[in-house]
Amino acid sequence: MDQRLLQIKNLSVSFHQHKNKITAVSDVSLHIEKRQTVALIGESGSGKSITSLSVLRLLPSLGKIENGSITFNGINLLHQSEKEMRKIRGNEISMIFQDAIASLNPSMKVGEQITEGLKYHKLIPKADLKTEALQLLQQVGFSNPSHTYNQYPSQLSGGMKQRILIAMAISCKPQLIIADEPTTSLDVTIQRQVLNLIDKYKTDSNASVLLITHDFGVVAEYADWVYVMLGGHIVESADVYTLFKNPLHPYTKALIGSIPNPELGQERLKSIQDYTFEDTGYDGRRFAPEKYTYESKSFDEPSSLVEVEPLHYVRFFDESKVSLIG
Ligand SMILES: Nc1ncnc2c1ncn2[C@@H]1O[C@H](COP(=O)(O)OP(=O)(O)OP(=O)(O)O)[C@@H](O)[C@H]1O
Ligand SMILES: [Mg+2]
Numbered sequence: 001m002d003q004r005l006l007q008i009k010n011l012s013v014s015f016h017q018h019k020n021k022i023t024a025v026s027d028v029s030l031h032i033e034k035r036q037t038v039a040l041i042g043e044s045g046s047g048k049s050i051t052s053l054s055v056l057r058l059l060p061s062l063g064k065i066e067n068g069s070i071t072f073n074g075i076n077l078l079h080q081s082e083k084e085m086r087k088i089r090g091n092e093i094s095m096i097f098q099d100a101i102a103s104l105n106p107s108m109k110v111g112e113q114i115t116e117g118l119k120y121h122k123l124i125p126k127a128d129l130k131t132e133a134l135q136l137l138q139q140v141g142f143s144n145p146s147h148t149y150n151q152y153p154s155q156l157s158g159g160m161k162q163r164i165l166i167a168m169a170i171s172c173k174p175q176l177i178i179a180d181e182p183t184t185s186l187d188v189t190i191q192r193q194v195l196n197l198i199d200k201y202k203t204d205s206n207a208s209v210l211l212i213t214h215d216f217g218v219v220a221e222y223a224d225w226v227y228v229m230l231g232g233h234i235v236e237s238a239d240v241y242t243l244f245k246n247p248l249h250p251y252t253k254a255l256i257g258s259i260p261n262p263e264l265g266q267e268r269l270k271s272i273q274d275y276t277f278e279d280t281g282y283d284g285r286r287f288a289p290e291k292y293t294y295e296s297k298s299f300d301e302p303s304s305l306v307e308v309e310p311l312h313y314v315r316f317f318d319e320s321k322v323s324l325i326g
Pocket of ligand 2: 048049050098180
């Protein structure tokens with residue numbers, strides 16, 4: 001049985017402004033298996049949100065998918081009509097958007113907002129919608145659902161609003177949740193509660209999660225598989241254990257180096273600013289770790305990922321273009 005729920009192949013996305021073309025996502029391939037949590041991690045502007053918005057075909061207006069395929073349950077989403085996509089969004093694939101808290105309707109009770117997706121996608125008698133919403137509120141940890149149902153977003157804390165968004169995202173029982181930095185603005189304890197809720201839904205419903213983050217601590221705790229993004233490219237990918245044990249790309253090393261590790265007794269944590277990554281355009285960002293040799297590979301090929309050990313992929317990087325400061 002095919003375990004692949006989502007498969008992105010050779011995705012390239014550009015923005016066209018006047019006569020300028022900016023390539024935001026370049027030849028990205030990734031896949032998510034059933035019941036898997038896959039993390040997409042990378043610096044700001046590396047293309048994480050644009051990759052995930054492409055899946056739902058919700059790119060900003062100037063953005064264009066130039067190339068690639070996005071297959072969900074065997075269907076190429078790029079060939080679906082807008083009507084078909086509306087059936088998929090929120091129903092089979094839910095997205096918690098990066099700025100989602102701001103998108104809650106301030107003048108509508110949160111309970112009613114939770115029922116919007118159900119009303120659209122499921123044939124549920126009107127009388128039962130409220131019952132469903134109350135159950136969902138309970139599921140995401142509200143101890144007095146009837147009270148919360150009647151509240152407005154402004155009456156809730158950031159963490160509570162985030163839980164409302166999760167209730168909305170899981171209301172139609174999607175097979176895939178895309179969570180784009182769902183916890184950036186929350187404190188650490190609340191972050192964990194929110195991520196635990198997504199994780200619990202995944203386990204209880206045999207669903208999959210695409211978790212977008214810039215926090216390797218979060219990746220270590222929740223992800224099975226990791227894709228590291230830099231400058232629109234995937235630069236490294238492996239299962240989470242392998243990536244932590246043997247990070248090869250300088251950027252991955254930098255990300256892992258910035259996680260506190262009491263055992264190492266580091267005097268000062270490295271921050272990503274301690275590293276510079278010179279943008280050398282499409283053919284740049286190549287990397288050949290010293291201990292591996294790639295005699296058969298030409299450095300002039302626009303490199304795809306190379307499998308350096310079983311199921312551990314790295315994009316070639318020209319080390320002369322990467323320098324470590326300090
Ligand atoms: N609305 C837009 N108009 C023009 N270019 C855009 C737009 N949105 C994104 N881009 C381009 O796409 C690139 C990738 O953006 P994206 O939002 O995917 O980054 P990200 O990895 O999600 O960053 P962050 O961590 O800050 O959310 C940006 O660097 C920018 O060049
Ligand atoms: Mg983003």
